[in-house]
Amino acid sequence: MRSVFPFPSVIENNMKRLSLILLILVTASLIFGWFWWKTPTANVLAVPTNERLEYDAVDEPILPLPLTITLNEEKVLLGEKLFEDPQLSRTNLVSCASCHSLSTGGTDRLVHSLGVANRAGSINAPTVFNSGLNSKQFWDGRAESLEAQIDGPTHAFNEMDSSWPEILNKLNLSPEYREAFALLYPEGIRIDTIKDAIATFERSLSTPNSRFDRFLRGDVHALSQEERDGYRLFKDYGCSSCHQGANVGGNMFEKFGVMGNYFGDRGKPTKADLGRFNVTGDEADRHVFKVPGLRNVTLTPPYFHDGSAVTLEDAVAIMAKYQLGRRLSSVELLKITSFLKTLSGEYKGRAL
Ligand code: HEC
Ligand code: HEC
The missing domain is CATH 1.10.760.10 (Cytochrome c-like domain)
Known part of the structure; x- marks a missing residue:
């Protein structure tokens, strides 16, 4: 049937065409967008995911211990x-x-x-x-x-x-x-x-092949999710700014009480509390200690130069408070200590 007025039918046809084009455009951009989202980015500018960072040992603050050492x-x-x-x-x-x-x-x-x-x-x-x-x-x-x-x-x-x-x-x-x-x-x-x-x-007293070292060498399954979360917190909160390298410490001197007065709060000051000051006589070295290595730390309570922390949980909570000015939740504490437990290695091929 012919329309009395020609215009509405032209507009009607144009609208049909227009909406078809629109539909094609929207579908195409949806498909393109989905592929763009899903395709892993391989160019150098790509930000690595947490997952990849976790076992890309080259970028890690902690290094695995060599599996063998040559000595007489x-x-x-x-x-x-x-x-x-x-x-x-x-x-x-x-x-x-x-x-x-x-x-x-x-x-x-x-x-x-x-x-x-x-x-x-x-x-x-x-x-x-x-x-x-x-x-x-x-x-x-x-x-x-x-x-x-x-x-x-x-x-x-x-x-x-x-x-x-x-x-x-x-x-x-x-x-x-x-x-x-x-x-x-x-x-x-x-x-x-x-x-x-x-x-x-x-x-010769090296303790290689800890679960954590196996993780660093690429065995993602060597650690549980909780332990990996703990390692992430250890890095994100800045523990690894002091505890780092192959011994997870042992390579720098730091003040005990960066973010609070540990010695004032503990009381009963001793000469040993003066730390590196006893060696250098330098005021800046008062209460400065060698950052201890944390390998096998679960086996060596009590903790700190004064032996004041009975459990590893105590030690970690004190570290967070006095070195980083943080109060850890019980879940965070659990995760970090779980991670620290993975640092226990082997001596003469057997678990310590
Ligand atoms: C009576 C207990 C005792 C005996 C015996 C002893 N040590 Fe120690 N050792 C300590 C104490 C305590 C320290 C920490 C002293 C300090 O830092 O001022 C220490 C520190 C060390 C350290 C330094 C570790 C570090 O991370 O700084 C080494 C290495 C060591 N001892 C090896 C030895 C050797 C080797 C012998 C035997 C010749 C020995 N010790 C005998 C108690 C002892
Ligand atoms: C600013 C440097 C610094 C930061 C950050 C730091 N530590 Fe420490 N850590 C030290 C020093 C120094 C000691 C030794 C203190 C002492 O006994 O006098 C120590 C001791 C420890 C000990 C006791 C080890 C032993 O054998 O007695 C543990 C466990 C520990 N740190 C874990 C941690 C954890 C977990 C974090 C993060 C929440 C952390 N540290 C953050 C410097 C640091």
């Missing part, structure tokens, strides 16, 4: 013998291992160690595991190397209370030691060869 095995064995030998103490009753037992994470798990005649020390014993990775030794960094560190405990009144002439004398009486040293060191039993053997043994 005979020196390691001699060093181990010396480490376990109470003859290094005046009373022949205290060895390095008395305070750094390898079966309890390389520590004695006491607030303050007990030396000869049960004399108590004034600071918590750190672990000897992975200590070779620390840039300096002791909480206040007063020893430059593992070798230099050995002068400390052998002579300390409340540790081994001995002296080098006394130790050299005792070891020289042993045909076994004379033979073992002669085989490895032409110069025989000397202060520096004793130190070299013990330090070589200590360098």
Whole structure:
């Protein structure tokens, strides 16, 4: 039927055409948009997802420990013998291992160690595991190397209370030691060869292949979601600005109480609380300590130089409060400590 007025029919046809074009355009842009959204962006400007960052070890603040280290095995064995030998103490009753037992994470798990005649020390014993990775030794960094560190405990009144002439004398009486040293060191039993053997043994105390290291090496399933969340919080909240590198610490000095007066709140100040100030006399070093490594941390309570934190949860909450000015929720605390537990590694191929 022909319309009396031509215009409405033209408009009607145009409208049909127009809406068809519109429909095609909308559908096309929807399809294009969907593909654009779904296609992974591979160009360099792409922001990596959290998922990818988590196991792209190159970008991580923590490095996995090498799976093998090459050391003179005979020196390691001699060093181990010396480490376990109470003859290094005046009373022949205290060895390095008395305070750094390898079966309890390389520590004695006491607030303050007990030396000869049960004399108590004034600071918590750190672990000897992975200590070779620390840039300096002791909480206040007063020893430059593992070798230099050995002068400390052998002579300390409340540790081994001995002296080098006394130790050299005792070891020289042993045909076994004379033979073992002669085989490895032409110069025989000397202060520096004793130190070299013990330090070589200590360098063998590496704890690779923790679940966290396996995760860093690309095994995403080595960690649970909760543990991965914990690692993310550890990074996002800034724990890793101090606890980082292969030993998850051990390579810088920081004040204990950046965001609050830890010592004022704790009370009963001691000389050990002065930290690196005792070494440098520099006011800026008051209450400054070597950031401890956190590998195997779940095995080495109590925590801090003063041994004041009984559990790992306590230690983490105190860290958040005094180093970062944060109060962690119980869920965050759980996640971070779950992550820290994945840092326990292996020694001689067995879980610590
Ligand atoms: C009586 C207990 C005791 C004995 C024995 C002892 N240590 Fe220690 N060790 C400690 C304490 C406590 C500290 C921390 C002292 C400090 O920082 O001022 C420490 C610190 C260390 C450190 C530094 C670790 C770090 O992260 O800074 C190493 C390494 C170490 N000892 C190795 C040894 C060796 C080797 C022997 C034997 C020659 C030995 N210790 C004997 C208690 C002991
Ligand atoms: C500003 C640097 C800094 C930050 C940030 C920091 N720490 Fe620490 N951490 C230290 C220092 C320094 C110590 C040693 C304190 C002492 O005992 O005197 C320490 C000690 C610890 C200890 C005890 C280890 C031991 O063997 O006694 C744990 C556990 C720990 N930190 C976990 C954390 C966690 C988890 C976070 C984040 C919530 C964190 N830290 C943030 C510097 C820092």
